[in-house]
Amino acid sequence: MELPFAESFKIKMVEKLKRSTQREREEWIKNAKYNLFNIKSEQVFIDLLTDSGTGAMSDKQWSELMLGDESYAGASSYYKMKSAIKSIFNFNYFLPTHQGRAAENVLFSVLIKEGNIVPGNSHFDTTKGHIEFRKATAVDCTIDEAFNTTLIHPFKGNVDLGKLEKVLTSNPIEKIPVIIVTITCNSSGGQPVSMQNLKEVYTLAQKFKVPVFFDSARFAENAYFIKLREKGYENKSIKEIVREMFSYADGMTMSSKKDAIVNMGGFIGFKNEQLFKDASVFNIMFEGFITYGGMSGRDMNALAQGLDESTEFDYLETRIKQVEYLGNKLIEYNIPIQQPIGGHAIFIDAKRFLPNLKKEDYIAQTLAVEIYIEGGVRGVEIGTVMADRDPVTHENRYPDLELVRLAIPRRVYTNNHMNYVAATIINVFNRRESITTGLNITKEAPILRHFTAEFERK
Numbered sequence: 005m006e007l008p009f010a011e012s013f014k015i016k017m018v019e020k021l022k023r024s025t026q027r028e029r030e031e032w033i034k035n036a037k038y039n040l041f042n043i044k045s046e047q048v049f050i051d052l053l054t055d056s057g058t059g060a061m062s063d064k065q066w067s068e069l070m071l072g073d074e075s076y077a078g079a080s081s082y083y084k085m086k087s088a089i090k091s092i093f094n095f096n097y098f099l100p101t102h103q104g105r106a107a108e109n110v111l112f113s114v115l116i117k118e119g120n121i122v123p124g125n126s127h128f129d130t131t132k133g134h135i136e137f138r139k140a141t142a143v144d145c146t147i148d149e150a151f152n153t154t155l156i157h158p159f160k161g162n163v164d165l166g167k168l169e170k171v172l173t174s175n176p177i178e179k180i181p182v183i184i185v186t187i188t189c190n191s192s193g194g195q196p197v198s199m200q201n202l203k204e205v206y207t208l209a210q211k212f213k214v215p216v217f218f219d220s221a222r223f224a225e226n227a228y229f230i231k232l233r234e235k236g237y238e239n240k241s242i243k244e245i246v247r248e249m250f251s252y253a254d255g256m257t258m259s260s261k262k263d264a265i266v267n268m269g270g271f272i273g274f275k276n277e278q279l280f281k282d283a284s285v286f287n288i289m290f291e292g293f294i295t296y297g298g299m300s301g302r303d304m305n306a307l308a309q310g311l312d313e314s315t316e317f318d319y320l321e322t323r324i325k326q327v328e329y330l331g332n333k334l335i336e337y338n339i340p341i342q343q344p345i346g347g348h349a350i351f352i353d354a355k356r357f358l359p360n361l362k363k364e365d366y367i368a369q370t371l372a373v374e375i376y377i378e379g380g381v382r383g384v385e386i387g388t389v390m391a392d393r394d395p396v397t398h399e400n401r402y403p404d405l406e407l408v409r410l411a412i413p414r415r416v417y418t419n420n421h422m423n424y425v426a427a428t429i430i431n432v433f434n435r436r437e438s439i440t441t442g443l444n445i446t447k448e449a450p451i452l453r454h455f456t457a458e459f460e461r462k
């Protein structure tokens with residue numbers, strides 16, 4: 005008999021999950037004004053709201069916490085993180101920050117000025133936020149294939165070089181301070197970028213003397229997809245692939261809450277000493293002195309250890325196979341999901357799931373609420389609610405895709421939990437014809453309304 009796949013870890017500590025009934029959940033979600041951000045975590049059975057900061061640290065990471073050096077300046081924990089960043093990414097300079105958006109804030113304070121243009125592949129929302137906050141513009145140069153949820157393409161996160169070149173040639177080059185490549189591309193569904201594409205983007209950028217930074221939250225998952233899908237990389241280790249990937253960048257911003265498997269933390273990596281020095285000024289102002297920048301010594305230790313673990317093939321195989329396991333179960337039952345399955349999450353196409361609803365019904369929000377009521381599974385809406393209103397007309401912006409994202413925390417749930425999630429969704433799918441009304445918004449904030457909006461049933 006061929007031996008089956010099994011997880012590359014065993015469990016040393018457990019956390020109790022609370023079960024609840026559908027009737028209780030009906031009541032709780034009503035009291036929460038049909039917003040899943042208002043639900044207490046204990047009212048959730050399986051929490052797939054995000055994979056950010058929700059991972060389980062290893063025994064070695066927990067041990068590293070005890071070895072943390074909390075000195076204000078020159079802590080050994082800083083040097084541990086420095087040496088991990090050097091060995092994994094080959095960057096000589098780095099600044100710790102409290103999370104990914106803080107890294108963006110510090111870096112962009114140096115690089116981005118009013119009126120600038122920042123091309124990239126579907127910038128993440130905090131990245132875009134920090135660009136637009138500086139009255140600059142993020143230009144999306146992702147390949148067109150990324151926007152068709154049913155089309156199979158191995159690297160849907162790729163940058164369209166034609167689109168990028170057009171941005172570079174049709175604007176004064178001094179207005180383009182940086183190109184940002186997000187790996188994997190979160191906004192297009194955790195889709196990877198190929199090595200060839202990273203190399204071609206860098207070559208083009210060098211021709212125009214524009215620096216390239218990687219928004220690297222899920223860099224290790226990206227490397228796994230390169231190993232599996234790109235010719236010439238099948239026999240390379242993940243660490244070798246990561247080294248090559250980052251040789252095509254001038255620097256990186258990192259949300260360590262993802263592929264460094266810690267609950268809080270981030271950093272900026274640099275090739276260039278001058279840029280590092282310029283950014284240090286803002287790091288000291290916004291985050292803290294350059295040898296801790298918003299992080300405790302113990303957390304820097306755990307982060308350094310996490311970077312080493314997340315760039316091991318066995319860890320990544322277990323991680324991504326679990327996401328695929330859930331996705332394949334849903335595909336088996338004809339649930340419309342974005343394909344190919346990405347690295348960290350499953351995206352349900354809510355318009356195809358609930359065909360009886362109109363766009364004014366907040367289709368994906370309605371589906372996320374139904375999934376919660378059915379099984380106590382919490383996902384998140386990525387649709388009209390998250391898209392906010394047009395700042396000028398104050399009309400709702402209706403994006404092409406109405407998605408419910410189910411993000412899988414790292415090393416937290418078992419495949420039995422995935423079976424439970426799949427059954428929950430299949431049950432909602434089987435009663436989809438009876439879901440004929442959606443939600444109204446009764447209260448909302450002017451921006452980022454999805455966190456606090458209140459709804460009622462129509």
Ligand SMILES: *Cc1c(COP(=O)(O)O)cnc(C)c1O
Nearest residue numbers: 103104105128130190219221259
């Ligand atoms: C999460 C994330 C960020 C922001 O990081 P935080 O740690 O949440 O501040 C930036 N870019 C990408 C691609 C992310 O996934």
